[in-house]
Amino acid sequence: MPFAIKVLLFKIWQFILKWSSKLLPFRTPQMFTGPGSSLQLCEHIAGTGVKKLLIVTDAMLVKIGLLKPMQDKLGQLGVSFVVYDGVLPNPTIEQIETGLAMLKREGCTAILAIGGGSSIDAAKVIAARARNPYPITWMAGLMRILVPPMKLYAVPTTAGTGSEVTIAAVVSDPSTTRKFAIMDTALVPKGAALDGALMTGLPPPITAATGMDALTHAVEAYISRNCTSKTDQMALEATALIMQNLAEAVKNGGNVQARQNMAQASFKAGVAFTIAGVGYVHAIAHNFGAYYHVPHGLANAIILPRVLDFSKPNCTARLAKLAEVSGLKKGGESEAQLADAFIAKVRAMNAEFGIPTQVDKLKEADIPEIAVKAQSETFWFYAVPRYMDTPDCEAFIRQMLPTAA
Numbered sequence: 001m002p003f004a005i006k007v008l009l010f011k012i013w014q015f016i017l018k019w020s021s022k023l024l025p026f027r028t029p030q031m032f033t034g035p036g037s038s039l040q041l042c043e044h045i046a047g048t049g050v051k052k053l054l055i056v057t058d059a060m061l062v063k064i065g066l067l068k069p070m071q072d073k074l075g076q077l078g079v080s081f082v083v084y085d086g087v088l089p090n091p092t093i094e095q096i097e098t099g100l101a102m103l104k105r106e107g108c109t110a111i112l113a114i115g116g117g118s119s120i121d122a123a124k125v126i127a128a129r130a131r132n133p134y135p136i137t138w139m140a141g142l143m144r145i146l147v148p149p150m151k152l153y154a155v156p157t158t159a160g161t162g163s164e165v166t167i168a169a170v171v172s173d174p175s176t177t178r179k180f181a182i183m184d185t186a187l188v189p190k191g192a193a194l195d196g197a198l199m200t201g202l203p204p205p206i207t208a209a210t211g212m213d214a215l216t217h218a219v220e221a222y223i224s225r226n227c228t229s230k231t232d233q234m235a236l237e238a239t240a241l242i243m244q245n246l247a248e249a250v251k252n253g254g255n256v257q258a259r260q261n262m263a264q265a266s267f268k269a270g271v272a273f274t275i276a277g278v279g280y281v282h283a284i285a286h287n288f289g290a291y292y293h294v295p296h297g298l299a300n301a302i303i304l305p306r307v308l309d310f311s312k313p314n315c316t317a318r319l320a321k322l323a324e325v326s327g328l329k330k331g332g333e334s335e336a337q338l339a340d341a342f343i344a345k346v347r348a349m350n351a352e353f354g355i356p357t358q359v360d361k362l363k364e365a366d367i368p369e370i371a372v373k374a375q376s377e378t379f380w381f382y383a384v385p386r387y388m389d390t391p392d393c394e395a396f397i398r399q400m401l402p403t404a405a
């Protein structure tokens with residue numbers, strides 16, 4: 001099929017998706033915000049009469065004692081709980097099924113996710129599987145969870161994914177080298193806490209990468225053809241907050257105000273992209289995660305400026321507006337100059353944070369398959385401003401080979 005016809009057909013499909021998504025019951029969790037708000041969330045959970053909680057987290061957070069104050073609070077409030085700490089970055093089907101088995105064995109009636117996007121996503125799918133007996137792979141795609149999930153609460157400990165407010169959970173399937181998204185409004189947690197004080201120990205490279213993930217959500221949502229006035233507002237506010245706070249959070253991790261502002265930014269970017277969608281950056285980054293275990297935020301940061309270069313002819317005014325809220329407008333610049341200034345700023349942030357320009361483990365032999373998977377994800381799910389044909393997508397990915405530096 002000629003490329004122009006394919007693009008037209010998928011644009012019609014995206015248009016249908018945009019208007020039918022207006023019928024979906026998008027909601028936000030009950031929010032608790034500010035340093036210490038994770039303890040308020042514990043009080044709220046206790047007030048709902050939960051009998052036994054499954055806490056879903058990763059072993060590192062248990063080791064550094066991050067859960068302790070929440071566990072103590074739950075204990076004081078008489079809420080019993082068990083901890084499943086088997087989640088690793090880019091969670092797999094197996095890790096989720098192991099958590100589910102613990103939930104069933106222990107008779108838990110609600111779930112509290114404490115951690116980064118990996119723990120929150122794993123918890124979302126455990127909650128869905130607790131009520132739906134069919135395989136996780138059948139949940140991939142849009143609105144495929146038949147029975148509402150078990151009650152779920154979330155405390156993000158990274159400022160990046162926005163998973164505490166999104167309809168998405170991203171799962172890795174090592175048997176097929178695939179990382180897929182489950183997208184269903186039922187996955188939005190019932191309650192969440194944005195507690196910047198929990199993030200002060202996040203090491204600088206993870207702070208930088210997760211912060212660039214949040215920036216990518218804001219930017220891809222803002223240049224999406226499925227944006228709305230609400231997603232625009234959220235994306236612009238998130239971008240401004242990230243520009244004002246990310247470098248400080250990386251340099252001075254103990255600055256609680258900068259951490260809190262990043263937590264807010266990540267949440268706002270989550271609200272924006274859960275409605276407007278993301279784009280090529282994520283479609284390619286998911287494959288770098290599945291094939292080479294590249295951390296999600298790091299992959300996004302490497303890809304983002306290149307996708308913006310490619311997309312610029314079809315979204316110059318939008319990139320100019322992002323430059324404006326990033327404080328890059330001095331006066332008198334054209335839209336094209338401002339758009340370039342924004343892309344240059346993203347590259348400068350990557351350089352400042354020590355983020356590489358290439359993907360070390362990327363192999364030429366994998367590129368055709370990665371391009372096909374990234375194209376399929378983009379065409380079916382994302383209303384990007386400009387589409388590539390598959391040979392162009394391969395050439396695009398080739399720029400990130402270690403030998404292309």
Ligand SMILES: NC(=O)c1ccc[n+]([C@@H]2O[C@H](COP(=O)([O-])OP(=O)(O)OC[C@H]3O[C@@H](n4cnc5c(N)ncnc54)[C@H](O)[C@@H]3O)[C@@H](O)[C@H]2O)c1
Binds near residue numbers: 116157199
């Ligand atoms: N559901 C969504 O809407 C959505 C959106 C974007 C990305 N994702 C997915 O989320 C996952 C990535 O999540 P992430 O970037 O938040 O990272 P992560 O959850 O994988 O955590 C990264 C590392 O940071 C550590 N860590 C987390 N919080 C810490 C803290 N406060 N102090 C010290 N160390 C801490 C963890 O132990 C882990 O080693 C990927 O699988 C990605 O695909 C989901």
Ligand SMILES: [Fe+2]
Binds near residue numbers: 161213282296
């Ligand atoms: Fe992301």
